[in-house]
Amino acid sequence: MSLLTVDQIVSGYGDMEVLHGVDLRVDPGEILTIIGPNGAGKSTLMKTIFGILTPTAGAIAFQDQDITGLSPDRVVRLGLAYVPQVENVFPSMTVRENLEMGAFVLRGDLRERISRVTELFPVLSKRWKTHVGNMSGGERQMVAMGRALMLDPQLLMLDEPSAALAPNLAATVFERIEAINESGLSILIVEQNAKDSLRLSDRGCVLAAGLKCFEDTGPNILANEDIGRLYLGGE
Amino acid sequence: MLSRIPQLLFYGLVSGSILALGGIGVSLTYSILRFSNFAHGDMMALGAYLTLALIPVAGTLGIPSAAIGPLSFGPRFIVAAVVGMACTFVIVVALDRLIFRRLRKAGRITLMITTIGIALSMRNALQFFWGPQPQYYTARIQLAIQVPRLAIRVKPDQLFVISVAVLLVALLHLFLRYTKTGKAMRATSDNPSLAQVTGINTERIILWTWVIGASLAALAGVLAGVENKFITPELGWQMLLSIFAAVILGGIGNPYGAILGGVIVGVSEEVSTAFISTGYKPAVAFGILVLMLLIRPTGLLGRRS
Ligand SMILES: Nc1ncnc2c1ncn2[C@@H]1O[C@H](COP(=O)(O)OP(=O)(O)OP(=O)(O)O)[C@@H](O)[C@H]1O
Ligand SMILES: [Mg+2]
Numbered sequence: 271m272s273l274l275t276v277d278q279i280v281s282g283y284g285d286m287e288v289l290h291g292v293d294l295r296v297d298p299g300e301i302l303t304i305i306g307p308n309g310a311g312k313s314t315l316m317k318t319i320f321g322i323l324t325p326t327a328g329a330i331a332f333q334d335q336d337i338t339g340l341s342p343d344r345v346v347r348l349g350l351a352y353v354p355q356v357e358n359v360f361p362s363m364t365v366r367e368n369l370e371m372g373a374f375v376l377r378g379d380l381r382e383r384i385s386r387v388t389e390l391f392p393v394l395s396k397r398w399k400t401h402v403g404n405m406s407g408g409e410r411q412m413v414a415m416g417r418a419l420m421l422d423p424q425l426l427m428l429d430e431p432s433a434a435l436a437p438n439l440a441a442t443v444f445e446r447i448e449a450i451n452e453s454g455l456s457i458l459i460v461e462q463n464a465k466d467s468l469r470l471s472d473r474g475c476v477l478a479a480g481l482k483c484f485e486d487t488g489p490n491i492l493a494n495e496d497i498g499r500l501y502l503g504g505e
Numbered sequence: 506m507l508s509r510i511p512q513l514l515f516y517g518l519v520s521g522s523i524l525a526l527g528g529i530g531v532s533l534t535y536s537i538l539r540f541s542n543f544a545h546g547d548m549m550a551l552g553a554y555l556t557l558a559l560i561p562v563a564g565t566l567g568i569p570s571a572a573i574g575p576l577s578f579g580p581r582f583i584v585a586a587v588v589g590m591a592c593t594f595v596i597v598v599a600l601d602r603l604i605f606r607r608l609r610k611a612g613r614i615t616l617m618i619t620t621i622g623i624a625l626s627m628r629n630a631l632q633f634f635w636g637p638q639p640q641y642y643t644a645r646i647q648l649a650i651q652v653p654r655l656a657i658r659v660k661p662d663q664l665f666v667i668s669v670a671v672l673l674v675a676l677l678h679l680f681l682r683y684t685k686t687g688k689a690m691r692a693t694s695d696n697p698s699l700a701q702v703t704g705i706n707t708e709r710i711i712l713w714t715w716v717i718g719a720s721l722a723a724l725a726g727v728l729a730g731v732e733n734k735f736i737t738p739e740l741g742w743q744m745l746l747s748i749f750a751a752v753i754l755g756g757i758g759n760p761y762g763a764i765l766g767g768v769i770v771g772v773s774e775e776v777s778t779a780f781i782s783t784g785y786k787p788a789v790a791f792g793i794l795v796l797m798l799l800i801r802p803t804g805l806l807g808r809r810s
Contacts, residue, residue: 322698346704354702360695363688371692374685375704417703 271334273298273425273456274319274350279328281318288314290480291328296425297472301447301457303488305464305497306477312460313355315477316429320352321345332425347375351423355430355460358414361403365394368402368413372420380420387416390446408439415443419450426450427458432466444470468492512657513775519663519732521771522670526725527741527748528755528763529677530718536694536758537714538605540616544624545722546741546748547631548597552723553736554631556582556589557640563588575661577647578731586727593723594716601715624742631738639735666728673721674764681760686713694758747774750790754797756807765805769793 276294280287288311296302306312317323319330321342330338332348346352351372360368369387373380388395391412397405402413411431418426431447432440444466451457451470461467468474471488476497484497491497527549534542563581564570570581600623608616649658681687693700693710701707722741729744730736751770755762770790777789797804 320702322702342701343704343706346702352702354699357696357699360692360699362695363691367688367691370688371700371703371705374689374692 271298272296273333274458275329275331276315276319277329277331279315279318279325279330281314281323281325281328283314283323287326288480289318289325292477292480292482294475294482296456296458298424298456299451299454300472301451301459301470301488303459303461303464303467303471303474304477305461305468305474305491308462310477311480312462312477313429316352316354316427316458316460320350320427343375346421349421349424350427351418351421351425352427353414353418353429353431355433359402359410359417362401364399364401365405365413366398368417369394369420372417375421383420383422387419390419390449391416408435408442411435411439411443412446415446415450423455425456425458429460430462431459433462440466465492507779508656509779510776511655513779514772515657515659515663517772517775518768519666519771520775521768522667523725523729523732523767524744524747524751524771525764525767526670526673526721526728527744528751528767529674529760530722531748531752532755532758532760532763533690533694533714533718535752536760537690537697537710538616539697540613540620541749542718543617543620543745544627545620545718546743546745547624547627548593548719548722549726549729549741549744550631550736550738551596551627551726551741552589552593552719553726553730553740554635554640554738555592555723556586556727556730557635557642557736559585559588559592560642572645575647575650576665577643577645577662582642586724589727590720590723594719597715597719598712601711628738628742635738637738639737641735642730662731666732669724669728673724677717677721677760680717686710690714746787746794747771747790750794750797753802753804754793756804759804759806762804762806 272295274296276292278291278293279289280291282288292315304312304315314323318325321337321340321344324339329336332350335348337345337348360371363371369384370380373383393409394412394416397409402410405413415428415431428447432443435443447457448470459467468488468491473485474488474491475482475485486494527545531542531545534540560582563584568581568584569579571579573579604619604623608619647660647662649660651658681691689700689705690710690713692703693705693707697707726741729740747770751766752763754769755764755766770793773793774786774789777786
């Protein structure tokens with residue numbers, strides 16, 4: 271049984287259709303990377319899965335439950351967490367408050383969850399009271415991922431987690447993603463420069479011009495010369 | 506002329522307290538609902554008139570009207586004011602359900618014009634029921650007390666106005682800083698789409714915004730009545746320019762900025778009367794507004810986008 275199933279999704283902004291019928295499947299425990307050029311509709315797909323955009327056709331199911339058209343504040347309760355590509359933190363709030371907001375739908379004590387997140391991102395524990403708006407891009411990305419993990423989701427959706435990060439920071443982020451995945455979480459990643467991401471992925475697929483045009487295992491995609499030339503910046 | 510300044514500073518603190526309470530609502534509405542509410546002043550007047558109407562009702566319930574200590578009003582007035590605040594937010598929430606809810610996706614201009622329409626209707630409704638002439642909360646006259654060593658004269662009612670404002674600002678701070686709903690409000694103002702992604706129900710946050718903003722507006726209207734000794738349907742509208750100046754000075758969208766801005770505008774307006782004619786008071790607010798928009802449009806505490 272797959273965890274997330276996207277079936278022939280058509281979606282976009284107002285009259286502008288961006289996705290023209292996309293299929294996607296995420297299996298339990300796997301990392302799936304979506305690659306594709308600028309403007310292909312990768313972020314649009316993520317937003318549609320999470321309910322920020324409502325699809326005009328098609329269906330989305332999570333754990334066999336139909337979530338098509340469900341609003342984000344309902345989707346998040348089902349065990350999906352999403353880190354948007356941009357503006358993925360609350361800048362005027364502290365690191366701790368950002369993490370607390372991640373667990374907004376939960377009641378009760380958050381200390382255990384917070385300490386679990388800080389084990390993954392130790393840098394955060396020294397910056398509790400820092401306003402996230404004053405942090406560097408890399409630190410913000412950690413806060414954003416930490417926030418999403420507070421809910422202990424079953425599927426983590428990351429939109430370009432390494433974009434705009436220095437190479438060494440991007441490596442750290444990928445290393446963390448692998449660690450998170452080893453704890454059993456499924457991860458759906460969107461990446462533009464996706465070699466690092468594909469290397470740790472079970473599967474990958476290519477989205478171009480609003481259609482999924484290719485799908486294979488991570489290593490096979492990396493080995494595919496055409497895709498390498500078209501989407502991975504050549505050799 | 507300069508000898509009057511301590512006294513004027515004190516008056517400035519009194520009117521600044523009222524502006525701050527009014528400004529908080531404008532700021533919260535701007536940061537959460539993303540529009541400038543030109544009906545906010547008239548929500549203040551609405552609160553002041555509802556309180557006026559509730560004083561006799563509180564009387565029939567047997568709540569004593571005898572003044573508390575040196576103040577010019579008693580428990581009856583205080584109960585009326587608290588219930589008046591509640592009635593104000595109920596009406597404002599109803600207006601949100603009836604009007605603003607349909608316009609959640611509308612542009613700023615549409616919303617701004619809507620608030621102007623509501624402002625006019627509200628003010629004219631007040632005038633229809635109570636007439637344009639001033640109404641009085643109490644006929645009691647209160648004498649100012651000379652404060653030893655400071656060259657100022659202070660009325661107990663004025664100290665009451667300042668204390669109530671300080672108390673409510675402190676409560677608001679605790680609410681925003683430490684409660685789950687308060688944090689969710691800050692999160693929504695920071696990044697509305699991310700707030701939704703974390704599971705915050707935006708409609709509930711909007712409800713809280715109106716409840717807090719309208720209650721504090723009503724309170725500001727009542728306190729303006731206590732300070733001026735009378736209320737008119739124009740009461741809030743007349744203060745709106747100063748309130749917007751305060752909110753923009755402090756940094757629009759930041760409730761702490763509204764408080765700081767309120768005090769600065771209130772003090773500047775009063776102190777200016779030592780140098781220029783009282784008739785120019787509104788020009789002072791306008792001057793601050795224009796100056797701020799020219800040099801630092803994000804305001805003193807505003808964040809750069
Ligand atoms: N909020 C929006 N309103 C209208 N059109 C939008 C909006 N966001 C994106 N688009 C358009 O939708 C198309 C797909 O955008 P999308 O952000 O999904 O691309 P992407 O694959 O994520 O690209 P990138 O790699 O640059 O992040 C683009 O043509 C873009 O201009
Ligand atoms: Mg994108």
